[in-house]
Structures are given as structure tokens and as C-alpha cells.
Amino acid sequence: MIKPYLSFFAPIITFLLLICAWELTVSFQNIPKYILPAPTDILDSLLINYSDLLRSTFITFRITLFAFIIASLLAIFIAILFSQSKIIELSLYPIAVIFQVTPVVAIAPLILIWVGLDNAEFAILILAVIVAFFPVLANTNLGIRSVEKNLSELFSLYEANRLQRLFKLQLPYALPFILTGMKTSIGLALIGSVVAEFVAGSGTSTGLAWRIIEAGNRLDVPKLFAALILLVVLGVFLFLIMSLLEKILLKRWDLDKS
Amino acid sequence: MLKFNKIYKEYDTPILGPLSLNIKKNSFVSILGSSGAGKSTLLRLASNIIKPTSGSVEYLNNEKPNIGFVFQDPTLLPWRSVIDNVLLPAELTSENKKLSKQKAYFWLSKVGLEGKENSLPNQLSGGQKMRVSIARAMVQDCSLLLMDEPFAALDEVTRNKLEDDLLDIWEKNKLTVLFVTHSVTEAVYLAERVLVMSSSPGKILDDVVITEKRSRDDSQQSSEFFSTINYLTDILKKENNE
Numbered sequence: 001m002i003k004p005y006l007s008f009f010a011p012i013i014t015f016l017l018l019i020c021a022w023e024l025t026v027s028f029q030n031i032p033k034y035i036l037p038a039p040t041d042i043l044d045s046l047l048i049n050y051s052d053l054l055r056s057t058f059i060t061f062r063i064t065l066f067a068f069i070i071a072s073l074l075a076i077f078i079a080i081l082f083s084q085s086k087i088i089e090l091s092l093y094p095i096a097v098i099f100q101v102t103p104v105v106a107i108a109p110l111i112l113i114w115v116g117l118d119n120a121e122f123a124i125l126i127l128a129v130i131v132a133f134f135p136v137l138a139n140t141n142l143g144i145r146s147v148e149k150n151l152s153e154l155f156s157l158y159e160a161n162r163l164q165r166l167f168k169l170q171l172p173y174a175l176p177f178i179l180t181g182m183k184t185s186i187g188l189a190l191i192g193s194v195v196a197e198f199v200a201g202s203g204t205s206t207g208l209a210w211r212i213i214e215a216g217n218r219l220d221v222p223k224l225f226a227a228l229i230l231l232v233v234l235g236v237f238l239f240l241i242m243s244l245l246e247k248i249l250l251k252r253w254d255l256d257k258s
Numbered sequence: 259m260l261k262f263n264k265i266y267k268e269y270d271t272p273i274l275g276p277l278s279l280n281i282k283k284n285s286f287v288s289i290l291g292s293s294g295a296g297k298s299t300l301l302r303l304a305s306n307i308i309k310p311t312s313g314s315v316e317y318l319n320n321e322k323p324n325i326g327f328v329f330q331d332p333t334l335l336p337w338r339s340v341i342d343n344v345l346l347p348a349e350l351t352s353e354n355k356k357l358s359k360q361k362a363y364f365w366l367s368k369v370g371l372e373g374k375e376n377s378l379p380n381q382l383s384g385g386q387k388m389r390v391s392i393a394r395a396m397v398q399d400c401s402l403l404l405m406d407e408p409f410a411a412l413d414e415v416t417r418n419k420l421e422d423d424l425l426d427i428w429e430k431n432k433l434t435v436l437f438v439t440h441s442v443t444e445a446v447y448l449a450e451r452v453l454v455m456s457s458s459p460g461k462i463l464d465d466v467v468i469t470e471k472r473s474r475d476d477s478q479q480s481s482e483f484f485s486t487i488n489y490l491t492d493i494l495k496k497e498n499n500e
Contacts, residue, residue: 157325164349
């Protein structure tokens with residue numbers, strides 16, 4: 001049995017040891033900054049460029065958040081439609097799968113043409129929505145379908161109508177599934193917005209992906225790493241927010257389905 | 259109270275019947291039978307949750323009574339408190355809120371769950387969850403109570419206590435109870451009449467009227483009580499061997 005303090009400190013100590021090893025390797029081997037900057041160089045770059053980088057982080061965060069919210073609402077709505085009609089499910093599900101399996105990089109130019117080169121940010125938003133949409137749809141659909149037979153029969157016994165069944169049984173029952181989908185989706189929304197910005201450019205606003213391209217082109221590798229670190233921090237932050245939300249919403253559930 | 263007219267049910271294969279049966283008002287009927295005998299299907303047909311392939315289910319005066327259903331699992335909504343679970347039938351049938359709440363509190367105290375109204379299902383023991391399930395079934399003044407192996411997963415002490423509480427509820431509220439069980443002793447102890455069902459497809463194999471007085475104390479049980487148990491056990495054994 002691993003002691004709790006050990007499980008907390010072990011990854012932190014490992015991480016710090018790796019950073020130290022990195023710093024020492026770079027300084028002892030004299031590795032040039034444009035190949036592999038030392039952690040202190042990255043920290044310097046982060047402090048020098050913090051204003052630009054923070055603005056870009058906010059832009060990426062904003063697009064990711066919007067994409068995630070739109071994708072989640074749309075996916076839950078469509079999953080509800082699926083639950084109400086088998087015909088709708090049979091008709092729409094293959095289209096959803098097509099969007100899921102088509103690489104976002106491949107459809108980015110098309111979306112960019114459709115929305116106009118001046119609206120690159122809108123194109124990024126659409127692409128991020130496409131990437132983030134499917135996990136919520138699949139999980140919500142699965143959650144609604146997983147309702148226990150006896151519970152469903154109980155609602156039949158009291159002649160519950162469709163809306164009562166949906167709001168008092170199916171959606172609450174599917175909540176853990178929906179939140180699992182949303183946890184995956186929020187990471188994908190970030191990946192989607194970054195990849196879309198790589199492909200579609202950033203227009204007037206510049207997100208973190210654009211900073212990475214810019215730094216790469218100038219061989220400013222410390223800045224590239226700084227942007228990358230902010231991207232990781234943003235991803236972890238979004239995941240933690242979703243985990244917290246899940247914990248709060250599922251407090252009453254306790255995942256014990258009685 | 260309830261009449262099954264040449265009822266027959268099939269899905270891909272025949273499940274039940276043809277079967278005709280009369281259940282008297284205020285009677286307590288246990289249904290015994292091996293797995294796959296269609297006992298649960300019979301209860302679902304009685305509650306109108308499913309429809310028969312042919313035949314019909316008739317209620318007294320052609321009026322569907324208030325039906326309570328207790329499943330093998332407590333079947334509670336885990337995100338709802340105990341009181342909200344008990345209030346569910348009233349919500350679904352848009353019954354008067356204030357009156358339903360009074361009834362819910364009454365039934366929760368009746369099943370010994372006073373003070374647990376705001377607990378969540380996961381904070382209750384197996385026996386307590388089943389009590390919530392019984393309170394929920396009773397909250398709409400049901401006159402027909404259908405129970406599908408409700409005490410099967412409980413330990414013996416809890417089971418005996420709940421059986422006695424159920425008898426008390428049945429006697430005081432003039433209910434008609436259809437009680438599915440695998441336990442011959444439970445069936446004989448609780449019911450006035452025991453139906454034994456055969457399997458594939460389910461039919462009534464025997465219909466035994468119980469006249470003996472109930473007692474938890476073996477020494478006070480009549481020899482008829484044990485001979486009825488032996489008789490029913492023999493029928494089930496024979497049926498399982500065939």
C-alpha cells in the first residue's frame with residue numbers, strides 16, 4: 001500500500017529531478033539554445049515575452065472554451081434526438097462518424113474557403129467544434145441507452161410521457177457518461193483549436209499555435225518551448241476544471257446505482 | 259381483482275401460457291417456479307407494463323387499479339433523496355404535491371425510515387433501500403402490489419423482518435399482493451395461496467391454498483406447514499428434473 005504523501009510527492013520529485021538533469025545536460029554538453037534550450041532559458045523567454053504569450057494563451061483558451069461549449073450542447077441535443085427516434089439516429093449517426101474519422105487538417109482548407117480568409121478565427125472555432133463533438137455525442141447516446149430496464153419499466157408503470165422520461169430518468173442517468181465524454185472533449189477542443197490554427201492561420205488574432213509557428217520560423221526555440229508549456233498548462237487547467245465539475249455534479253450520484 | 263384470460267406471451271420463443279387465472283381481491287398470492295418459468299413476465303403483464311401476445315388481463319370493474327411494483331433490486335434513482343424517490347410516482351402522475359408529500363412521510367415512517375428522508379440511496383443499507391422501494395410502491399394508495407423477488411438479495415434477519423412488515427401492511431391496507439419468490443418457505447409463510455409454475459413456456463402446474471397459521475417459531479409451526487413445504491419442494495424438484 002503506497003502512503004498518500006508518497007503518491008503526492010513522488011511525481012513532483014521525479015519532475016524536478018528531470019528538470020535538473022535537463023539543465024545540467026544542456027550546460028555540460030554546451031547544447032545550443034536553438035537545438036535544446038535549458039529550462040532557465042525557457043523561463044527567461046517566458047518572462048520576457050509574457051505579455052504576448054499570455055494574450056495568445058487567452059485567445060486559444062477563448063476559442064477552446066467556445067468550441068467545447070458549442071460541441072457539448074450540440075452533441076447532447078443530437079443525442080436527445082437520437083433517443084427520441086431510431087430513424088433520426090440511423091440517418092444522422094453515419095454523418096457524425098464521417099466527421100469524426102475525417103482528419104481536421106484535411107477539411108481545414110475547405111472550411112477556410114467557406115467562411116472566408118478574413119474569418120480565420122471562426123474557421124478555427126468550427127474545426128475545433130468538429131473535433132470536440134463526437135465523444136460527447138457517443139457518450140451521451142450510450143448513457144441514455146444504458147438506463148436500467150427496471151427503472152425504465154417503473155416509468156412505464158406510471159405512464160410517464162417522453163419529456164418526463166427524458167428529464168427525470170434518461171438525462172440524469174446519462175450524466176456520468178456525458179461528463180466522461182466532456183472530459184475527453186475539452187482536451188480535443190484544445191487540440192482542435194491548435195491544429196486548426198496551424199493549418200488555417202490565425203487571422204487578426206494570434207493564438208498559441210501561431211506563436212509556436214512564429215518562434216519556430218525564427219529559431220527562437222526557448223520561446224517555442226515557453227508557448228508549448230503554456231499550452232500544456234492550459235490543457236491541464238481545462239482538464240482539472242472538468243474534473244472538478246464532474247466531482248461536484250456527481251456528488252449525489254456516488255456512482256452507486258442502487 | 260385481477261383476471262388473466264387465456265394469456266399468452268412470446269418474444270422469439272413462447273414465454274408464458276396460454277394461462278387463465280383469477281386473483282381474488284385482498285388476497286396474498288405467492289408464485290413459485292424455476293428460472294425461466296415466466297413469473298416476472300406474469301407480473302409485468304398484470305401491471306400492464308407489457309402487453310400479452312394474445313389473451314387479456316382484466317381488472318375488477320374494468321378499471322385499472324393503482325398498482326405498486328417492487329422489483330428484485332430497489333430500483334431507486336441514485337441522484338434523488340429518499341423522499342424524492344418516494345415522491346416519484348406522484349410527480350409522474352401529477353398528483354397533488356402537498357398531499358403526496360404527507361403520504362410519502364407517512365409511508366416512510368410506516369416502513370421504519372423516519373429521519374432518513376433526506377438521505378441518498380447510497381447512504382442506506384440493502385434492507386433500507388428495499389423499504390424505500392416498498393414506500394414508493396405504496397405512496398399512491400395502491401390496491402394491487404406486485405413484488406418480483408423483492409427480498410432475494412437480503413440477509414435472513416432483514417428478510418424475516420421485512421416479510422413481517424409486509425404482512426402487516428397487507429392486512430391493514432386490504433391489499434391484493436402477487437409475490438414472486440424462489441423460496442418455498444417464504445411463499446408458504448406469506449401467502450394464502452401458492453401458485454407453482456412450470457417453465458418453457460410458463461404454465462400453472464399447481465395451485466395450493468395455505469390454511470396454516472403463520473409463526474416464526476418452528477416449534478409452533480403445524481405439521482401441515484412443513485408438509486406443504488415438502489409437497490411444493492417435491493413439485494419443483496420434479497419440474498427441474500424434467
